[in-house]
Amino acid sequence: MKMFSRKMSSQFIYLFLFLSFMIVSSHNGAYPSLYDQSSCGNSELIPPRREVYGNGKIFDITHRITPGTPSGVSDDGVGDEYLQLLESMKNGSDYNFSFIKLAAHAGTHVDAPGHMYQNYYEAGLDIDSLDLEVLNGPALLVDVPRDKNITAEVMKSLNIPKGVKRVLFRTLNTDRRLMWKKAFDTSYVGFMKDGAQWLKDNTDIQLVGIDYLSVAAYDDLIPSHLVLLENREIILVEGLKLEDIEAGIYNVHCLPLRLLGAEGSPIRCILIK
Ligand SMILES: *[C@@H]1O[C@H](CO)[C@@H](O)[C@H](O)[C@H]1NC(C)=O
Ligand SMILES: *[C@@H]1O[C@H](CO)[C@@H](O)[C@H](O)[C@H]1NC(C)=O
Ligand SMILES: CC(=O)N[C@H]1CO[C@H](CO)[C@@H](O)[C@@H]1O
Numbered sequence: 457m458k459m460f461s462r463k464m465s466s467q468f469i470y471l472f473l474f475l476s477f478m479i480v481s482s483h484n485g486a487y488p489s490l491y492d493q494s495s496c497g498n499s500e501l502i503p504p505r506r507e508v509y510g511n512g513k514i515f516d517i518t519h520r521i522t523p524g525t526p527s528g529v530s531d532d533g534v535g536d537e538y539l540q541l542l543e544s545m546k547n548g549s550d551y552n553f554s555f556i557k558l559a560a561h562a563g564t565h566v567d568a569p570g571h572m573y574q575n576y577y578e579a580g581l582d583i584d585s586l587d588l589e590v591l592n593g594p595a596l597l598v599d600v601p602r603d604k605n606i607t608a609e610v611m612k613s614l615n616i617p618k619g620v621k622r623v624l625f626r627t628l629n630t631d632r633r634l635m636w637k638k639a640f641d642t643s644y645v646g647f648m649k650d651g652a653q654w655l656k657d658n659t660d661i662q663l664v665g666i667d668y669l670s671v672a673a674y675d676d677l678i679p680s681h682l683v684l685l686e687n688r689e690i691i692l693v694e695g696l697k698l699e700d701i702e703a704g705i706y707n708v709h710c711l712p713l714r715l716l717g718a719e720g721s722p723i724r725c726i727l728i729k
Pocket of ligand 1: 541542543544546547
């Protein structure tokens, strides 16, 4: 009996998948309807795409990867090529099977110490070496004054209590919706070197999250990264999606891909109230 019902439910899954393929494959292009849901005829097969789960308790603070997601390496964003069908049902294969091609620092991502230190890179201080305890636990979401980059003075004014280990900094970048623009915008807000140094010297912060592709302001791109990555105790999560969430304390959960040798990785981050 158990066997039977299991069989039944897997048949439903196959039926569902089959129907999805039917709907999806009626469009042109390899990945139709993924970016334009309005073109989908059957309302029952519209994929749910949410920002908030669990009755307002779980916030997805990861940017969805689309061809327009800023990649940090070109003004064209991630591009259509990020997903490529190697096998496709439309071409007679029994299944669809894609390759992913993505800049390691595109969209919401994490940096490893080897990103800016050659000796760390060579030593293998890669994404696989990052501490999951730092990436998961109580976190503070704070609003940074919108008229400045993150200097020592700004850091001081935020009054982040000692003992707070994880902070997500929401800045003007969120208001300007910079992560929705595919071209890299160098006028984003980030840490100036003295702000990074202040954080390191005066707080217990080990996880720094920010709402654009770099925690360091463009003018201090290298110096700020160097300060933050130097002691290998601070993890940088960049490109977070922080709109429509109240500032305050949450539990953050961030899981990067386990990429050996990589100095950056896409990361999925959520906040739980
Ligand atoms: C299907 O096959 C055609 C002809 O070989 C090729 O041009 C096209 O790119 C293939 N499409 C996919 C999605 O594999
Ligand atoms: C932050 O610094 C960048 C240069 O790194 C600058 O273009 C931008 O105007 C500054 N933003 C603010 C709010 O001061
Ligand atoms: C689920 C999925 O990605 N299906 C794709 C299979 O391949 C065809 C093209 O041959 C696409 O149209 C489907 O979207």
